[in-house]
Amino acid sequence: MCFDHDSEPPIAAGDRSITTHDLTMTARDGNQFMAFEAYDEERSRAAIVVLPDVRGLFQFYKDLAARFAQAGHDAIAIDYFGRTAGLGERSNDWDFWPHVHDTTIEGVRDDVSAAVNRVRAGNPDRPVFTVGFCFGGSNSWHQAANGLQLSGVVGFYGRPGRDDDGGVIGRVGGMTCPVLALMGGDDPSIPQEAIDEFEEALNDAGVTNEVVVYPGAPHSFFDRKYEDFARESTDAWSRVLAFVEVNS
Secondary structure, three states, X not given: OOOOOOOOOOOOOOOOOOEEEEEEEEOOOOOEEEEEEEEXXXXXXXXXXXXXXXXXXXXXXXXXXXXXXXXXXXXXEEOOOHHHHOOOOOOOOOOXXXXXXXXXXXXXXXXXXXXXXXXXXOOOOOOEEEEEEOHHHHHHHHHOOOOOXXXXXXXXXXXXXXXXXXXXXXXXXXXXXXXXXXXXXXOOOOOHHHHHHXXXXXXXXXXXXXXXXXXXXXXXXXXXXOHHHHHHHHHHXXXXXXXXXXXX
């Protein structure tokens, strides 16, 4: 897993007054899944769909959705595992790996699509971005090729060439929006060669992209417990907000 159970996003809460709540959503295949929404009554121009790590919808990602909303971008964080684990709160030590292995590109796409449709309700042209972490990082990049008319996709330390999800690199030719990748330079699970291959594939396909590697930063550096990487986390957050602003 990417984060400790009591981790918090390594960024300060903003001043914007927001509303938050849990909800149950339904994908087009009938799957029901958990989500968490954070927004202002005066809806923001752009919206964010947050894609969690392997644990699914945990408190860290609810807090992150709230941070986005406080920073000026309404957000919704989703769970991946409605099809296999059902609804309801899960313990910190729940056995998530079997459910991770049972996810599919199509299932994640349908759940993300439901979230996109929700934040675009009444405004079909609203700019929407996905932002994901680890398992969610590669899932976020995948959405650029899923026909969702996104304005951009952001992935923190996702695996570009994971075999179990078909590999993001193999789908760059179908990507239709800009890509931002934020990677740790000291992440043994994602070597520099894999990052370089991803960036080269994006460039060859003509996909607008920014690939940032933070030297010495580990996997899951975007975590308040990694005080040594506060500067990298602050920079990454600034880059995400700038990416949203430029592409909205």
